[in-house]
Every structure is written in structure tokens, then in C-alpha cells.
Amino acid sequence: MVRKLxxxxxxxxxxxxxxxxxxxxxxxxxEKCGKEQKFNKQKLTTKRNLNFDFQEDNYNKWVESNKVIQCKSCGARIVLNKLEYASNxxxxxxxFVSLSEELPGITPDGIIPFEFDGDEALHKFKAQVKKRFYVPRAIKKSLPRNKVSGVYIPSFSFDLDSKSSYKGVLIKTQTYFKDGKSYTREFSFPISGKINLPFRDIMVEASSQITQKQLSQILPFNSEKAYKFEEDFIRGYVVEHYNEDLKACFEQAKQIVDPNIRREILKKYAYSRVQYLDIDTKFYNEKFIYNVSPIYIFEYNYKKKQYVTLMNGQTGKLGKDLPISKIKVAFTVLIILLFIAGVVVLSILYSN
Ligand SMILES: [Zn+2]
Ligand SMILES: [Zn+2]
Incomplete structure (x- = not known):
């Protein structure tokens, strides 16, 4: 008997x-006859106020028609519609061998749907690899046999406003001429002030399989094309179960915005280097949403090494984990060294 979804x-x-x-x-x-069947979709426009009791009853539990399965090899936990079978x-x-007793947990608030299929992903992969200078020519010519799989990864997306006060000392180097010779001198100057900055859609992965570094390489997702989560969006695809808690992800979001605050402060000044800069930041108006976002994973071997390259399933942006040609790297380093040597020689000639 087939269970009603x-x-x-x-x-x-x-x-x-x-x-x-x-x-x-x-x-x-x-899948058989290609007939289209429409389903209801709503754009996702609001976020939740930050509340760390994320697992409390006021959130929707994922419907009973889903199950959680686990990969015995890498430990990935996948939420799957009970009617579907993910073979790999x-x-x-x-x-997948072990069927976990675990319940699917909380329904995602939102979903950014895949915008192209696996075949298209492969085309995009080939096209972008050709443009990457450091990728070996052998790969550009013919891709190694690879497996493409689409997965929705769990993430929390945060909005937060920040108020920072800062204090520091910057150093500026000046060049001046005296008796036909050039000299440099340094002087320091104190800075202090306040800055208020809003941050929107700071995406933090909650996956056990993908790192924030990998994710950052394929960001951004266009959140204007996010929908309220519907089961129909994930038919034929799998969703990874979220693995990290909201609080840890929020801490990570703050760490992601901190360098931006620093950069915005330093933008206001003309300086050569920073002696020190203390920033005290308070966050407020914190909001979040639990989203699933589309990723294609390419897995292949090249020269006996295994590679996993990610692609943004909405925009097609390719990650950076790709084979690298050592010859091309060596050549670039050589060019840079020659350039530096050239500058040194010129400056010696000039100063005499
Ligand atoms: Zn049909
Ligand atoms: Zn696995």
C-alpha cells in the first residue's frame, strides 16, 4: 500500500x-511520460526572530512521510521521502545501508530550488573548468569519469544589525625628497568612532559533510528566489539532515561579519598598516531562517587522487577544489620572481 503524502x-x-x-x-x-503537474508555491519573504529554542514545539515537525537514512561510509544523514529510494x-x-530510527526533525522554513538538472550541471562544469588557468590541460580536454549528484544542504541564514565602537592606531608611510634623494618616514595617528552596519542573508552551513569554506566558494545564492518549503520541491532529490545547532551557527555568522566590520572601518582612513584596532560590537534585530539550498557534487579521480568539487545548483558557480597543474603554478611563480627581480634591479639603477 502506498502511503498518502x-x-x-x-x-x-x-x-x-x-x-x-x-x-x-x-x-x-x-518520469515516464513527461506530463507536467503544477504545485502550489509561495515566495519566502520573512525570517524568524532569533530564538535558540529552535527545537521547541512551535516549529513544524517534518511530516511522517519522511525517513532519515544514514550513509555507513561517510555518516551523512539524509532525509528522504518514504516513497523514494536513494541508492547512493x-x-x-x-x-545507504543503515536506516536510522531518528525522526526527520524540523521542516525547513525555506528552499532554494535547483534551477538546472544534472546534465546541465555537467555542461556548466566543463565550461568553467576550461576557464580556470591552473586546471591541467588533460582535464580541460576530457573530463575524468565522474559522478554528479544533487543534494539540498541544510543551512541557517541570518539577518543582523550591528553597532560597533572602535579605537586604534594606524600607521602611514610617507615618501619625501631631500637633496635629490628619496626617504620614507612613518607616523602614527589614533582613530576612534562608531559605525552601524546591517548584514543580510549571512548563510552558515549546518551540514556534516560540507565546510563553510567550501560553501563560501559557491556563494551567493539569490535569496529572492527562495520559496516556502514544500515536499514537492525535493522529489527526485535528497536533503541532508541538519547537523549543527542554531547557536553554533549564529556564532559562526558573527565571525563571518566581523572582518566586514573591520574592513568598513578601515575604508574611512588613508593608512599603510594597522598598529592595532579594537572593535566592540553589539548585535541586535537578529533574525534567522532554516533553509535548504541546492548543490551539485562532482566526484572523480585524477592521477590516483580523489576530488570532490561543488557547484551552486542555483547559479552554477563552481567551487575551487579542482586538480592543479604543478607546471602552471611553477611557471607563474617564476614569472612573479622575475618581475620582483626586475623591480629590484630597476630601483637599484634608479637610486644610483
Ligand atoms: Zn505520466
Ligand atoms: Zn556517504
Whole structure:
């Protein structure tokens, strides 16, 4: 017996085939006959006020028609519609063997849907690899056999306003001429002040498989195209279960914005280097949303080494974890060294 899903159409009305989400149309499509089936979507426009009792009852529990499965090899926990079977882990391609007793937990507030399918992802991968200078020519010519899988990764997206006061000392180097010779001198000057900055859509991954560094390489996602979560969006795809708690992710969001505050302060001054800069920041108006976002994972071997490269499933932006040609790197270093040597020689000639 097939269990009725919450507010979703179960099978193709025409032929009874399975329905999967189609990234091109943002509708469901029948795997067998291709018939389109529309479903209700609402844009996601608001965030929740920050409240660390995230797991409390006032949040929607994910419907019973989902199960949590776990990859025995890499430990990824995946939320899957009970009607679907994911044969391979999107992260390591091992098969799922253990069926966890765990419940799916909280329904995501929002979803950024995939905007293109796996074939298109492969085209985009090839096109972008060709433009990356350091990637070996052999790979640009023909891609190693690879596996592409799409997965929705869990993340928290934060809005926060900041009020900072700062105090510090900056140093400026000046060049002056005396008797036809140039000299440099340094002088320091104190700075202090206040700065208020708003931050929006600071995305922090809550995945056990993807690091913030990997994620930052494929950011941003366009949050204007986020929808309220519907089961239909994830048909034919898998969702990774969130693995990190809201509080830890919020701490990380603050760490992400801190360098931006520092940069904005320093922008106001003409200086050569920083002697010290103390910044005291208070955050307020903190809001968040629990989102799932689309990622394609490419897994392949090159010269006996395994590579995993990520791609933003909405914009197609490719991550940086790619094979590197040592010859090209060596060549670039050589050019830079020659350039530096040239500058040194010129400056010696000039000063005499
Ligand atoms: Zn059909
Ligand atoms: Zn795995």
C-alpha cells in the first residue's frame, strides 16, 4: 500500500508514473511520460526572530512521510521521502545501508530550488573548468569519469544589525625628497568612532559533510528566489539532515561579519598598516531562517587522487577544489620572481 503524502500529488494523473521536481519549469514532471503537474508555491519573504529554542514545539515537525537514512561510509544523514529510494550517498557514492530510527526533525522554513538538472550541471562544469588557468590541460580536454549528484544542504541564514565602537592606531608611510634623494618616514595617528552596519542573508552551513569554506566558494545564492518549503520541491532529490545547532551557527555568522566590520572601518582612513584596532560590537534585530539550498557534487579521480568539487545548483558557480597543474603554478611563480627581480634591479639603477 502506498502511503498518502501531505498535500502532494502522488503519481502522474496520466500514466501513474513517478513525479519528480523539474528544475527548468519549477513544476513536477512525470518520469515516464513527461506530463507536467503544477504545485502550489509561495515566495519566502520573512525570517524568524532569533530564538535558540529552535527545537521547541512551535516549529513544524517534518511530516511522517519522511525517513532519515544514514550513509555507513561517510555518516551523512539524509532525509528522504518514504516513497523514494536513494541508492547512493550524494557525498561519497556509497550505498545507504543503515536506516536510522531518528525522526526527520524540523521542516525547513525555506528552499532554494535547483534551477538546472544534472546534465546541465555537467555542461556548466566543463565550461568553467576550461576557464580556470591552473586546471591541467588533460582535464580541460576530457573530463575524468565522474559522478554528479544533487543534494539540498541544510543551512541557517541570518539577518543582523550591528553597532560597533572602535579605537586604534594606524600607521602611514610617507615618501619625501631631500637633496635629490628619496626617504620614507612613518607616523602614527589614533582613530576612534562608531559605525552601524546591517548584514543580510549571512548563510552558515549546518551540514556534516560540507565546510563553510567550501560553501563560501559557491556563494551567493539569490535569496529572492527562495520559496516556502514544500515536499514537492525535493522529489527526485535528497536533503541532508541538519547537523549543527542554531547557536553554533549564529556564532559562526558573527565571525563571518566581523572582518566586514573591520574592513568598513578601515575604508574611512588613508593608512599603510594597522598598529592595532579594537572593535566592540553589539548585535541586535537578529533574525534567522532554516533553509535548504541546492548543490551539485562532482566526484572523480585524477592521477590516483580523489576530488570532490561543488557547484551552486542555483547559479552554477563552481567551487575551487579542482586538480592543479604543478607546471602552471611553477611557471607563474617564476614569472612573479622575475618581475620582483626586475623591480629590484630597476630601483637599484634608479637610486644610483
Ligand atoms: Zn505520466
Ligand atoms: Zn556517504
Amino acid at each position: 501531505n498535500a502532494t500529488i502522488e503519481k502522474c494523473e496520466g500514466c501513474g508514473g513517478n513525479l519528480v521536481f523539474c528544475p527548468d519549469t519549477l513544476e513536477l514532471t512525470c 550517498c550524494p557525498y561519497c557514492q556509497s550505498s
